[in-house]
Amino acid sequence: MSAYCSRWTLRFLNRLCVSGLAKTNNKHVQHFSSQTSPSVQVCIVGSGPAGFYTAQHLLKNVINTFTQTAHLERCEFFGNVTIGSDITMEELKMAYHAVILCYGAEGSRSLGVPGEKLSGVYSAKDFVGWYNGLPANKDLNPDLSSDAVVILGQGNVALDVARILLSPVELLKKTDITQASLDSVAASKIKRVVIVGRRGPLQVACTIKELREMVNLPGTKPVLDRRDFEGIKDALKDIARPRKRLTELLMKVAMEEPSGRDAERWAAASQEWSLRFLRSPIKILPTADGKKVAGIRFAVTTLEGSGENAKAVLTGQEEEVSCGLIVSSIGYKSLPIDDGVPFDETQGVIPNDMGRVCQTPGLYCSGWVKRGPTGVIATTMNDSFETARCVLEDIDSRVLDCSMAKPGHHALRGLLEKRGVTPVSFSGWEKIDALEVTRGDEIGKPREKLLDVQEMLQLARA
């Protein structure tokens, strides 16, 4: 059971500004003249894994946890600063030699079907934000009293939602899930969670660790239809290892009788979850009074082509499922940050080549805003290192002109002060962190998160 919900993000500080001084190391200094060369000023926008891994690789030669990185003399943390309202991209570009955008994906893809706005329909982004304690989602208050839930999408986030809805309270209460969500889940009446995908078993977007955790979830039973797996075995022969192992696990659950402890658990289970394939949502159905969700209508699809590129095409058949809660988990989406920063609306990313933003010298990006909202921590780590390497290469080769000194965070502070914006320093963040951990200690959790931004700011500035 994962004990961390939002371990990697300084989650209440979207769009904040981590200002990192990347003083060139000895290798780079040799390229400069004998006069003292100005230190290179770099600004990183976003303090999630992408931001921190990029910072780490720029300030290299030391192993750092994110906390250690933030403590480095050459690294300055500015929380609670919003690009656009508190500071502009133009001002950052003037104050720093390089600006690296690592602000992730704070939007989500919409279904584009009627009924999407009914009460009881949530984006996974908001639902996950709710149980993870994002202040913006603290009042979500989802109704968990119906017995059936439909989750649209079959990625790791979809499985995470299912996991939270179905996990025994004894396990959840030892995690950093918010107390309010824990109470909600504890009181819920959910018996059945259906996780729906438009394509087939060979196209599920989740990965094996998360699937295995669901298969082994105490008090629950997985329900897979063996008919969905006919003919799949032959396709396994030539596919890559990760997909192969994942599919083998799905097939085992779908087609083999459970043995030993699994058999006992499934027989005794009071809750079930299932994966349903080849179903594409076309309409969300309201209750008689038109106010809440009552169900969902699907078009039945079939696959054209195979493997990762298989496409779902309509068959003309339709199917309806009753439910009292729908969570749409079809992808996060990045948003454009500023008119001066190119943005590809179709792909939902900043157009770039290896992290160098197209047609905009001095601007870089890493993480989800660079390559799209997929992948695990190792993916983001590698991606951030690639961007950092490009920045260092550009400094080295003078593609990035660092011969003129730039004011860096001094300019930033000046502008923020003028505007009456008080940023949160890293030690301010640490005060919030310390209080959350203390509160968690009192009730046997890793932390109990503060949900109110004003409370956080008061504490940070105390």
Added chain:
Amino acid sequence: SNRRRPALTAEPIPSSLDRAAVSCNALFRTAGTRLVGGKTRRDAPNTATPHKRAIRTPQSQIIINVVFVDRSGQRIPVKAKVGDNALHLAHKHGIDLEGACEASLACSTCHVYVSDAFYDKLPEPDEREEDMLDMAPLLQENSRLGCQVILTPELDGIELTLPKITRNFYVDGHKPASH
């Protein structure tokens, strides 16, 4: 390409940590036996000859040689204590091996390649490690997670190479197409 290791089995396999605990217990029992009826010299090498009582260094004191090869190809020889895991060892010596989940088998950032001569001397990875290795870019037949490589005397001379970072970031080696 697929690794030649057998796929997951139905039975739960004890984790490497469990195995390490078992082998530590075995070491203590062995050390206890040797201590009975005689002195043990801490720095004595393992010299078991028929006419002499064997004098052995307690396993936890044995130092072995490990070579890390970093991403730029630089070889970094270090000394390690038996029982140490390769991730902690790397951190002790400032080697740039990330351990995002702090050895809890929840990520693949400590992915290393084990030199061929030593790969088979390691106990097989359990299911949970295999699951995480699935996520490692540039997976090879000799891939392991550094946090699961527990150093034993027979691993003296092992080389652990950090995978190079490339553009190909997708966890199963391809780019997803829209559907």
